[in-house]
Amino acid sequence: MKKTFSHLIQDVQEQGKCNHCGGCVTFCSAVNYGALDIDENGKPCFSNIDKCLECGLCYSICPQTNELDEEIKQNAKWQEPLGNIIGISITRAKDNEIRQNGTDGGVVTAVLTHLFDSGRIDGAVVSRNTWHGRIPCLAKTKQEIINSAGSHFNSSQGMVQFAREYSTFSPSIKALSELRFNSLDRLAFVGTPCQIIAIRKMQALHIVPSDSIAICFGLFCSGNFFFNDTLFKNLEKEYQFQYDDIEKINIKDDFIFSLSSGKQIHIPVDKLAPVKRSACNFCKDFSAEYADISFGGLGAENGWTTAITRTSIGKAVFAAALEKVLVSYRVEDNPKYVTQAEKKIFAASERKKQLAQQNLADRETSGIRVIS
Ligand SMILES: Cc1cc2nc3c(=O)[nH]c(=O)nc-3n(C[C@H](O)[C@H](O)[C@H](O)COP(=O)(O)OP(=O)(O)OC[C@H]3O[C@@H](n4cnc5c(N)ncnc54)[C@H](O)[C@@H]3O)c2cc1C
Ligand code: SF4
Ligand code: SF4
Ligand code: SF4
Structure with a gap:
């Protein structure tokens, strides 16, 4: 039996391994019939399970399976x-x-x-x-x-208007x-x-x-990271910088914020583990x-x-x-x-x-x- 999106939910999503790449949704054989969709959190989900052709394509191309x-x-x-x-x-x-x-x-x-x-x-x-x-x-x-x-x-771009x-x-x-x-x-x-x-x-x-x-x-x-207001506040306090001064972001040995003053803030990647995608x-x-x-x-x-x-x-x-x-x-x-x-x-x-x-x-x- 071919493994289908139901197995992806079990073997990948429920194991915290889905990186939200969107491959399964983009290339689903039933894409024109609306079998899969992406939920409000960016996670693929069934939009109509009855439309699934059980072809197994989504499972095969998922980077988190061994197929x-x-x-x-x-x-x-x-x-x-x-x-x-x-x-x-x-x-x-x-x-x-x-x-x-x-x-x-x-x-x-x-x-x-x-x-x-x-x-x-x-x-x-x-x-x-x-x-x-x-x-x-x-x-x-x-x-x-x-x-x-x-x-x-x-x-x-006027960053102040954004969260x-x-x-x-x-x-x-x-x-x-x-x-x-x-x-x-x-x-x-x-x-x-x-x-x-x-x-x-x-x-x-x-x-x-x-x-x-x-x-x-x-x-x-090294990973994908999600920064929210609380994290920015903590980092501002610990590393003594202002969010508004960030000019550039990079990841190298560390996560690096380059500031408008020319200063660079280096944050060890391990420290950002809580905001790394599972x-x-x-x-x-x-x-x-x-x-x-x-x-x-x-x-x-x-x-x-x-x-x-x-x-x-x-x-x-x-x-x-x-x-x-x-x-x-x-x-x-x-x-x-x-x-x-x-x-x-x-x-x-x-x-x-x-x-x-x-x-x-x-x-x-x-x-x-x-x-x-
Ligand atoms: C999530 C992430 C983590 C990284 N972690 C490390 C690391 O740990 N150590 C390290 O040495 N380098 C890391 N890099 C790579 C590094 O940040 C640079 O992208 C790389 O060195 C190329 O630099 P460049 O100036 O030659 O590229 P540029 O000329 O600046 O071009 C970069 C290209 O990458 C594309 N791009 C940028 N972000 C993304 C993204 N999220 N997904 C897909 N495409 C994207 C841009 O559109 C552009 O085409 C990471 C990159 C990403 C996106
Ligand atoms: S039709 Fe094929 S690719 Fe689409 S969800 Fe079903 S098994 Fe996956
Ligand atoms: S192909 Fe796999 S990793 Fe990518 S979004 Fe679908 S389930 Fe997640
Ligand atoms: S560490 Fe990088 S390559 Fe690996 S799943 Fe996360 S984003 Fe993808």
């Missing part, structure tokens, strides 16, 4: 301990505007714009920053790609549903490791429109092991991005971008920079895998059921 694990490993030439690694580089964007707006070195945006300018993609699934958090978007122009870089706050809440989460897979109404057939997808796994599962099953995704850019990921406690992928290229700030100095090329397409795309739109970190400035970056990524990945293992074991023994 298709072997297929995606084989397709990605995955190997221990961190997936396939062709090369590690530290670079930043040549373009000043992209670099200024970038989360780290603006490398993701620079490579995307290079792909767009050279006609290799028609658009990209990215995510725009807002005062409340990130919103997925299907960027169809170069400017839309540039506008989605970084996590800056524009004070002209003090912020989420790092972007349900980017949902942006793919827009493809039904667009004729874009060569897209780049930017997302967290779990989202890249969901895309790889869809590609393993040749589910439309995953075949339109020409390249996957994965972001290193599913992230069971996640074993830090470095986007199934991406074509993975990007993060870890291992690089401020203003630079670490990139791991993992597939032949990723290698070719990155090499072409390096010639035109990227600047490499100078070996003379630190001859050991690649080894140091590799060690840090390895350590962060190991930590995440061990934590997930421990949390899974604790869950098994406690038998607690959580609806996330």
Whole structure:
């Protein structure tokens, strides 16, 4: 018997493992008949169970089930301990505007714009920053790609009128549903490791429109976090800063608020465990092991991005971008920079895998059921 959405509720949602990626709802075979919906908390649910075709697709593509694990490993030439690694580089964007707006070195945006300018993609699934958090978007122009870089706050948006809440989460897979109404057939997808796994599962099953995704850019990921007013108040008090002064948010070794004064507030990620999405406690992928290229700030100095090329397409795309739109970190400035970056990524990945293992074991023994 095929496992259906009822099993997803039991095996994923009730175990606190649903990361709200939206893959099940977006690609449900009965999407046009209204079998599934998303509730007010962003959690997929049955809207009409009788419309479910019991095809099993939602269960297979969910990044939190073990289905298709072997297929995606084989397709990605995955190997221990961190997936396939062709090369590690530290670079930043040549373009000043992209670099200024970038989360780290603006490398993701620079490579995307290079792909767009050279006609290799028609658009990209990215995510725009807002005062409340990130919103997925299907960027169809170069400017839309540039506008989605970084996590800056524009004070002209008038933040005071908004509640003090912020989420790092972007349900980017949902942006793919827009493809039904667009004729874009060569897209780049930017997302967290779990989202890249969901895309790889869809590609393993040749589910439309995953075949339109020409390249996957994965972001290193320690987790998704939800800040509310109470948390902001506590952090303001403890770290002596004002919410209104936050200019930029980033996650690297720590969670980092860059303030308008130029000061940076570093908050250890462990300290934010209470506001981390439950599913992230069971996640074993830090470095986007199934991406074509993975990007993060870890291992690089401020203003630079670490990139791991993992597939032949990723290698070719990155090499072409390096010639035109990227600047490499100078070996003379630190001859050991690649080894140091590799060690840090390895350590962060190991930590995440061990934590997930421990949390899974604790869950098994406690038998607690959580609806996330
Ligand atoms: C939730 C989250 C956790 C992260 N944790 C770490 C970490 O622990 N350590 C680390 O080194 N790096 C982490 N990163 C990656 C890091 O923040 C940068 O995204 C990365 O270094 C690329 O920087 P850049 O300047 O080259 O990219 P940019 O040129 O700024 O481009 C970033 C791209 O990512 C897209 N994007 C941003 N946020 C999201 C999101 N939530 N979902 C999908 N797409 C998004 C943007 O639309 C843009 O296209 C994390 C990113 C996210 C989103
Ligand atoms: S129709 Fe298929 S994909 Fe949709 S909920 Fe039912 S089993 Fe899942
Ligand atoms: S993790 Fe994604 S695919 Fe799995 S149940 Fe949650 S929203 Fe659906
Ligand atoms: S830690 Fe990151 S990759 Fe893992 S489930 Fe959370 S958001 Fe997804």
